[in-house]
Amino acid sequence: MGSETRQEQVCERCGRSADADARFCSHCGAPLAERSREERRLVSILFVDLEGFTAASEQADPEDVRETLTRFHAAAREQIEAYGGRLEKFIGDAVMAVFGAPVAHGDDAERAVRAGLRVLAAVDGLRDTGPMLAARAAVNTGEALVTLGRPETGEALAIGDVVNTAARLQTSAPPGRLVVGRETHRATREAVEYESLPAVDAKGKAEPVEAWLAVRPLVEPSERPARLGPFVGRARELDVVRSVWRQALHERRPQLVTVVGPPGIGKSRLVREVATEVEASGGRVLRGRCVPYEERTGYHASAQLVRQAFGIFDSDVEQVAREKLVAGVAALLPPVEAEDATRYLALLLGLGTDAPVVTQRLLFLALRRVIECLGAERPVLVVYEDIHWAAASELDLIEYLGGQLRETGCSVLALTRPELLDERPWGAWLPAHTSLVLGPLAAAEVAAMASSLVAEATPDDAVERLVARAEGNPLFVEELAAALADGTAAGA
Numbered sequence: 001m002g003s004e005t006r007q008e009q010v011c012e013r014c015g016r017s018a019d020a021d022a023r024f025c026s027h028c029g030a031p032l033a034e035r036s037r038e039e040r041r042l043v044s045i046l047f048v049d050l051e052g053f054t055a056a057s058e059q060a061d062p063e064d065v066r067e068t069l070t071r072f073h074a075a076a077r078e079q080i081e082a083y084g085g086r087l088e089k090f091i092g093d094a095v096m097a098v099f100g101a102p103v104a105h106g107d108d109a110e111r112a113v114r115a116g117l118r119v120l121a122a123v124d125g126l127r128d129t130g131p132m133l134a135a136r137a138a139v140n141t142g143e144a145l146v147t148l149g150r151p152e153t154g155e156a157l158a159i160g161d162v163v164n165t166a167a168r169l170q171t172s173a174p175p176g177r178l179v180v181g182r183e184t185h186r187a188t189r190e191a192v193e194y195e196s197l198p199a200v201d202a203k204g205k206a207e208p209v210e211a212w213l214a215v216r217p218l219v220e221p222s223e224r225p226a227r228l229g230p231f232v233g234r235a236r237e238l239d240v241v242r243s244v245w246r247q248a249l250h251e252r253r254p255q256l257v258t259v260v261g262p263p264g265i266g267k268s269r270l271v272r273e274v275a276t277e278v279e280a281s282g283g284r285v286l287r288g289r290c291v292p293y294e295e296r297t298g299y300h301a302s303a304q305l306v307r308q309a310f311g312i313f314d315s316d317v318e319q320v321a322r323e324k325l326v327a328g329v330a331a332l333l334p335p336v337e338a339e340d341a342t343r344y345l346a347l348l349l350g351l352g353t354d355a356p357v358v359t360q361r362l363l364f365l366a367l368r369r370v371i372e373c374l375g376a377e378r379p380v381l382v383v384y385e386d387i388h389w390a391a392a393s394e395l396d397l398i399e400y401l402g403g404q405l406r407e408t409g410c411s412v413l414a415l416t417r418p419e420l421l422d423e424r425p426w427g428a429w430l431p432a433h434t435s436l437v438l439g440p441l442a443a444a445e446v447a448a449m450a451s452s453l454v455a456e457a458t459p460d461d462a463v464e465r466l467v468a469r470a471e472g473n474p475l476f477v478e479e480l481a482a483a484l485a486d487g488t489a490a491g492a
Contacts, residue, residue, distance in 0.1 A: 015084075015103040043100035043158055044112035044141040044184060045166035046085065048076060048119050050093040051134040051175045068126075069093060072133070075122035083115035083293040084108075088157050095119070096167075098158045101146040106263040109187035111293060112139045114217050116178045124176065136173035140166035141183040168202035169211060178214045185212045186482060192217050231273050233445040234266065237436050241274050244434060245411050249379050254410045256402025258427055260418055261438035264475025267415040270438070271383055274413070283379035283409075290390040298393040301384050302367060303349050309374060312349070322351050332373045341366040360393065364400045371401065375408030382412045388420040395424070403430045440472020449474065453481035 011018055011025035018025050025031075050072060073090055080087050080097045084105055088096040097115070100108040116137040123135040142162030165181060173179045185194060193215040199208030237259075244255050259267045275285045286308050288301030307313070310328030312321045329342045344366035374380045384390070384398055401412055420426055427433040441449070446467045470476040 010102050041101045041146045043144045044109045045163050046097040046112045046116050046139050047166045047170040048095045048137040076119050079118040080115050083111040109141045109184045110191045134175040137178040138169035139184045140181040172200040179211045182210045232449050233441045248411045252407045254405035255432040256412045257434045258414045259436045264473045265438045266474045278381045285381045287383045289385040292389040298391045372408040375410035379409040384414045387414050388417045449477050
């Protein structure tokens with residue numbers, strides 16, 4: 001007797017699978033969408049195509065062709081899914097993926113570009129074990145008609161001009177490179193370095209399509225260029241953080257401050273303002289960013305802090321990184337602590353080490369002592385960004401630092417979206433913890449910010465529509481102002 005195939009659906013809130021007949025997600029409790037419905041969504045489409053593979057396949061053994069395509073498809077699927085994308089289909093030697101449906105994130109365009117660059121790197125790596133391969137890639141962002149709940153009909157997940165344009169852009173990319181369209185560039189230009197390209201004459205398009213060549217992702221938050229308007233509002237919150245900082249400096253009493261708010265509400269902008277003041281007064285700022293993709297180790301952000309503290313670059317080979325770590329720890333910690341701390345921090349950084357398995361508390365202690373000694377030399381502000389994406393082990397470490405740092409000039413700032421508070425009672429047991437919840441800016445503050453960002457010739461009614469649409473979100477103000485500057489009808 002044949003077994004029935006178990007069908008599933010995907011929760012749009014958390015991305016987990018659920019039974020096809022379920023009405024609510026068993027993980028987060030959110031209502032589940034109907035099994036088949038269409039919706040207009042802002043999506044980013046990734047196309048990757050092997051360069052010249054079809055022509056080369058004519059003279060190749062069919063089994064070799066199949067093996068090469070299998071390896072390419074597997075590598076592409078791994079990178080696309082690691083960045084939260086949905087593999088739409090394989091079209092011979094081409095791959096299409098959708099970011100933003102069925103599960104949408106706040107940074108789908110960035111995810112698509114990063115995934116595309118990783119796929120190209122993976123294809124380049126396949127040369128070591130097979131024929132010479134090269135690929136072209138493109139990402140385009142725009143509105144598409146998407147099918148949610150995907151019935152078993154084989155219909156496309158996303159349909160629209162954004163898909164066709166992505167395919168056309170892909171054919172214009174140089175071998176081994178990735179190009180993006182206008183909307184993708186606008187959404188990711190602070191996270192990815194680009195070079196401008198001539199507009200592409202795309203088949204079926206009345207006008208040439210603007211295009212940019214992706215050079216490299218900007219991984220660290222501190223690398224991202226500041227394209228910011230004036231700092232408006234948040235006077236009370238800024239005073240609170242300043243007060244905590246002064247307490248750390250004058251009373252040597254470290255404290256954890258958690259800044260909570262939805263995407264774009266100004267968490268990073270507030271911290272940037274604080275960090276500028278800290279550095280201007282002779283203090284030091286160490287930043288670590290938690291990420292929902294890439295090589296998500298258990299202590300991703302904490303490893304960034306250690307690398308910054310000792311001048312270790314991602315490009316450093318393991319031996320150089322280890323030498324910097326050994327020298328940095330030896331210069332900072334007392335000799336009786338330095339050897340053990342170096343071993344534990346090497347584990348944190350993922351450096352090859354012969355250290356035995358250590359308890360979590362010893363690793364935590366090693367980072368704590370580094371921060372305490374840094375704070376004894378000069379004041380230090382430790383910033384953890386996006387901790388809603390942190391692994392549970394890193395959250396434990398941040399809370400440990402908030403409760404155990406002693407007698408040093410240090411403050412710890414953690415930035416998070418509200419969903420973290422749904423997962424765990426954050427900071428509840430800490431003796432010194434301050435939580436700041438950022439709400440929307442007042443209309444007058446939004447208007448002041450918008451006026452500083454748009455050109456003087458911008459019509460007043462366009463600015464008014466921008467203010468209304470931004471709904472008090474500073475990031476929306478910046479993006480809508482940029483759209484006006486680019487000639488997009490942002491206020492329509």
